[in-house]
Amino acid sequence: LDKYQEEVHDLWKQIYNIDENPGYTFDPSRNICAQIMSDSQINRRFDRYLLHKLNNVYYSIEHLQLVGTETIPIDESNEKQINLSDHYALQLIIDFQTRIINHRSALVILPPTNHWPMIKSFCDGDGPSFVQWPPHFNLLWPFYYLNHSLDDQLDILLPLRILFSQISSFQIQVDDFDTFMENHVSFLKPNEKSTQLMKELFERTKRLLPACVKNPQNEYNPHLTIEQYENAEQLNQARSSLVLHKPFDFPVEYVYILQRCLKDDAQPFHILYQIPLGPVLPKLNSIDLKLKEFFQTMNLYESDESYNQKQDKFTKLSSCF
Structure with a gap:
């Protein structure tokens, strides 16, 4: 036993x-x-x-x-x-x-906010992509819909913290555009080395939470969606303007859980949790200034008491690994 x-x-x-x-x-x-x-x-x-x-x-x-x-x-x-x-x-x-696995919840990688204006400049502004979602790379979507319960902390958040504490932060470089012709989607893609690092992160996360993977046989293809067009003709017309003149890099120091209201798909996604990578688990407010300001506005910080309780649980459980 x-x-x-x-x-x-x-x-x-x-x-x-x-x-x-x-x-x-x-x-x-x-x-x-x-x-x-x-x-x-x-x-x-x-x-x-x-x-x-x-x-x-x-x-x-x-x-x-x-x-x-x-x-x-x-x-x-x-x-x-x-x-x-x-x-x-x-x-x-x-x-x-x-426990609901729902398309209104996602485990993602977010580029820093200073890259968002450039990324959004490739969107025509009419689609819902950046109105409802921040620029992101999906790791697991759909994901567990969390409701701040103790079970969420013990069964989802704490195992993710322990897993990610064993994975060092890494650098991503995005260097090109590509398309999914079957569903008329344009996206930014990382270079080969970054893709491999993201796939390794995905595989370890998938082993921890296999129920969130709809089809385990499908290959994980990390991408940052720019736009979904109504048909192939619109996609082909847009291709000429989808040129990334200069690659951009950013560090992956956190993985984020995005969520929106269960009853209203018109509501935008917000950051529910950010989980650090690496052996040191800093407080959740150790983020860049713009995200810190956003978290303060949305009242998304966890309390010191909550943080200390999680640290205590992590210390006790770490002896098992």
């Missing part, structure tokens, strides 16, 4: 400190029936709730305790008592919820 503890959860350990409250359901030290039945007189957790984790389902334990611990009188003259059984029972109330 220890070997598969990441996939199979022992629910008693989720609620209680096993050293302080071990949850023995067979307990000869307190249970007369167990004393009679046991040769070794060793306390054991013969009964337990084990739950195999699913990628798109999360749970919250509302109640878990031992029951059947009471005794009944067997000799009223000397007040002797006996247990109902040699085993105690476990009573569990658990709430399951489906």
Whole structure:
């Protein structure tokens, strides 16, 4: 069970400190029936709730305790008592919820804001690309729709932080335009070395969150969408103006989770979380000045208390790796 503890959860350990409250359901030290039945007189957790984790389902334990611990009188003259059984029972109330993978959420790489005006200059201004989305490279889309719950922090954000702490930041160079003819899309593409680095990041992220990959057989093709045209004729007409005269570079120091309202596709995406790459986990407000100003305006900073709690969880879990 220890070997598969990441996939199979022992629910008693989720609620209680096993050293302080071990949850023995067979307990000869307190249970007369167990004393009679046991040769070794060793306390054991013969009964337990084990739950195999699913990628798109999360749970919250509302109640878990031992029951059947009471005794009944067997000799009223000397007040002797006996247990109902040699085993105690476990009573569990658990709430399951489906974690939504939705096209209104994405895990992305963002170029710095000083490159945005140049990137947006290639868009004709009529399409929704840069009205609803900031310039971005998708890593996983659609992605889990997060609602700031503890389960999101433990099952999505913390595993991503641990994974990305093992991946060093890297440099991307964007040097050319290209098109997807089948859906009339123009895009900026990174050079060969940058593409390989992004593919490596994608593969490691995909292994962590496989449910977010719609078709694992499809090759990941990192690109920054500029425009989607109505037909091939419009795309061909626009090609002559899609010339990148000079490559541009930027560092990938963070991966971002973008999200927008579930009920309104007209709402633009906003930055929900930014997750640093590299072994040092700086606070989420360690960003460039323009993004910092944007975060302040949108009230997107995490609190010191939240940050310290995550750091504490990371410290405890890092011993497992």
